[in-house]
Amino acid sequence: MKGNPPEPRISxxxxxxxxxxxxxxxxxxWALVRSNEKLAAEGNADRLxxxxxxxxxxxxxxxxxxxxxDSVFRKQHRIPIDLVSRSIAGASRVAEAVDLLLQLPxxxxxxxxxxxxLTHPALNNESESGIDIEKWRRWSEALGIFxxxxxxxxKDTYIPPGLYNWDQAIKRLALGTMMTxxxxxxxxxxxxxxxxxxxxxxxxxxxxxxxxARFIRVTRSLIADALSICNARLTPSEWSLxxxxxxxxxxxxxxxxxxxxxxxxxxxIGDVGESALNVGAMSFESAREIIAARxxxxxxxxxQYSERGVAIGSFSSLxxxxxxxxxxxxxxxxxxxxxxTAIRLICER
Numbered sequence: 001m002k003g004n005p006p007e008p009r010i011s012x013x014x015x016x017x018x019x020x021x022x023x024x025x026x027x028x029x030w031a032l033v034r035s036n037e038k039l040a041a042e043g044n045a046d047r048l049x050x051x052x053x054x055x056x057x058x059x060x061x062x063x064x065x066x067x068x069x070d071s072v073f074r075k076q077h078r079i080p081i082d083l084v085s086r087s088i089a090g091a092s093r094v095a096e097a098v099d100l101l102l103q104l105p106x107x108x109x110x111x112x113x114x115x116x117x118l119t120h121p122a123l124n125n126e127s128e129s130g131i132d133i134e135k136w137r138r139w140s141e142a143l144g145i146f147x148x149x150x151x152x153x154x155k156d157t158y159i160p161p162g163l164y165n166w167d168q169a170i171k172r173l174a175l176g177t178m179m180t181x182x183x184x185x186x187x188x189x190x191x192x193x194x195x196x197x198x199x200x201x202x203x204x205x206x207x208x209x210x211x212x213a214r215f216i217r218v219t220r221s222l223i224a225d226a227l228s229i230c231n232a233r234l235t236p237s238e239w240s241l242x243x244x245x246x247x248x249x250x251x252x253x254x255x256x257x258x259x260x261x262x263x264x265x266x267x268x269i270g271d272v273g274e275s276a277l278n279v280g281a282m283s284f285e286s287a288r289e290i291i292a293a294r295x296x297x298x299x300x301x302x303x304q305y306s307e308r309g310v311a312i313g314s315f316s317s318l319x320x321x322x323x324x325x326x327x328x329x330x331x332x333x334x335x336x337x338x339x340x341t342a343i344r345l346i347c348e349r
Contacts (some may be wrong), residue, residue, distance in 0.1 A: 102291070
């Protein structure tokens with residue numbers, strides 16, 4: 001150490017809430033780093049780096065704190081953070097959306113799996129005006145969808161054409177933007193031709209036109225892309241390009257954490273194309289298994305301290321790592337000190 005090392009000290013800061021706690025810690029970190037830079041420039045101290053600072057969180061409230069810290073640190077001073085011991089799935093719902101997206105090409109296009117994906121927050125910006133996502137759920141049920149992309153999926157079954165699949169539902173909804181269906185109690189079917197099924201328009205109100213148009217566009221696009229992927233046989237590098245585009249097209253991250261999670265999946269997909277696998281064309285299922293293995297590897301690396309920014313983690317995950325500066329959050333009378341549940345139960349018996 002250059003000069004005299006600073007004396008160890010402990011300070012307590014009173015904060016009215018989690019966000020204010022994050023704001024105060026962010027300001028303290030920024031002030032420490034800036035003041036240390038001046039001392040280091042004068043030769044009176046070693047430079048304090050962000051990865052030498054830790055923010056410890058209560059194990060029972062990690063998710064509550066991380067959401068605020070990610071937002072505050074990014075907005076106030078663009079302080080880099082390194083989330084330690086958090087799984088990809090636990091960091092953002094983007095992970096859930098990507099998983100649903102990559103399951104779709106191998107699925108049956110059931111109403112449950114499609115609606116879950118279509119209405120997922122990671123595929124839709126909640127602040128987007130004019131779009132009522134909840135109507136998508138109601139329309140999917142009202143239009144009689146059970147499973148299947150189109151009539152081909154129900155071929156050689158007892159089900160007649162034009163029933164239960166997504167294609168007939170989308171056609172009925174599109175017709176409903178221009179025609180009436182059961183207004184006045186008299187069904188008015190649309191006849192496409194002598195050898196084609198008849199469709200009962202699913203009526204759409206004037207103020208629902210934008211929501212219906214978005215629903216039709218996104219559903220058609222998702223199903224078309226999923227079918228194209230399902231039927232393809234590509235080399236690893238070709239799968240890497242196709243699936244990266246597939247994920248990027250539909251996943252819409254809203255926060256820095258969301259972007260990080262999406263980028264980690266894109267990194268795993270990209271690794272498939274850059275791998276040394278000496279194989280030819282493969283199915284989507286094979287490609288997805290390779291991606292799953294890459295994601296697992298990313299998960300294991302994510303749980304380690306990477307020294308890329310201020311370490312953010314629970315008391316249990318960071319307690320064995322030495323840091324120059326430590327901030328311990330959540331030291332209130334309801335959380336701290338945390339007691340082991342098993343010990344507490346024994347004592348209460």
